[in-house]
């Protein structure tokens with residue numbers, strides 16, 4: 001049995017904890033959970049079935065588990081991942097944006113300690129094709145993200161450039177640049193563009209366009225990839241999760257599907 005520990009007992013952490021007990025109980029034991037807000041961990045512990053996971057500090061959780069799942073925050077992810085990989089533990093990371101720029105060190109730790117680092121596709125589609133295309137030569141990766149204007153109100157880029165979002169009648173392109181700049185200016189878009197960047201040609205070459213769309217009720221991510229293989233285009237219309245409107249339903253499902261991929265013997269898709 002693989003001992004699983006979950007750091008971050010919010011929207012994604014809760015669903016994964018329940019999936020460990022419901023769907024994967026033949027393969028894993030949910031050994032421990034951890035949260036910067038102890039009340040969040042206690043609340044989740046109460047909701048779960050027996051045998052209940054223990055509530056530990058993240059350091060103690062890492063010591064006691066084989067697979068560490070980070071579903072906390074971009075502030076937590078770097079330290080957690082570094083410590084867990086250094087201790088020879090496998091890690092699944094949700095706050096992918098928090099390791100962007102430090103991926104060389106993190107990937108090297110996984111290699112030297114012979115453990116696995118899993119980055120689920122999250123709220124974007126096309127990572128499978130992108131990985132395959134990257135075995136050959138890729139000429140262009142473009143992510144276009146459309147959200148309702150209020151989704152961008154507190155973005156540092158919008159504040160810095162004094163962009164007016166209120167009363168917008170038509171779509172407005174807020175940003176065009178690379179993923180590294182997009183992640184700084186729009187940290188809430190960080191996970192999707194970070195995962196796309198890390199899967200293929202990196203944050204400097206991956207292009208991002210961010211559009212405020214007053215008619216949009218969902219968050220839409222379009223990915224266009226062109227390379228020696230030809231080209232592909234994907235479009236995802238994401239419903240927000242009920243618990244956390246910033247997290248899409250698909251990101252939670254993607255985390256669960258990654259756990260399934262780790263545990264099952266048949267692995268379909270690239």
Ligand SMILES: NC(=O)c1ccc[n+]([C@@H]2O[C@H](COP(=O)([O-])OP(=O)(O)OC[C@H]3O[C@@H](n4cnc5c(N)ncnc54)[C@H](O)[C@@H]3O)[C@@H](O)[C@H]2O)c1
Pocket residue numbers: 007008009010011012013034035036037040071072073074075076094095096120121122123124191192195244246247248251
């Ligand atoms: N990869 C993707 O596509 C994708 C998609 C959605 C969300 N995410 C990321 O996954 C993470 C979790 O998302 P969520 O919707 O479950 O968030 P959430 O806010 O519902 O829950 C996060 C939980 O982590 C806890 N937490 C915050 N900082 C912590 C720290 N330093 N140490 C321990 N616990 C901490 C919070 O108290 C909270 O209970 C976020 O960073 C989010 O940006 C990634």
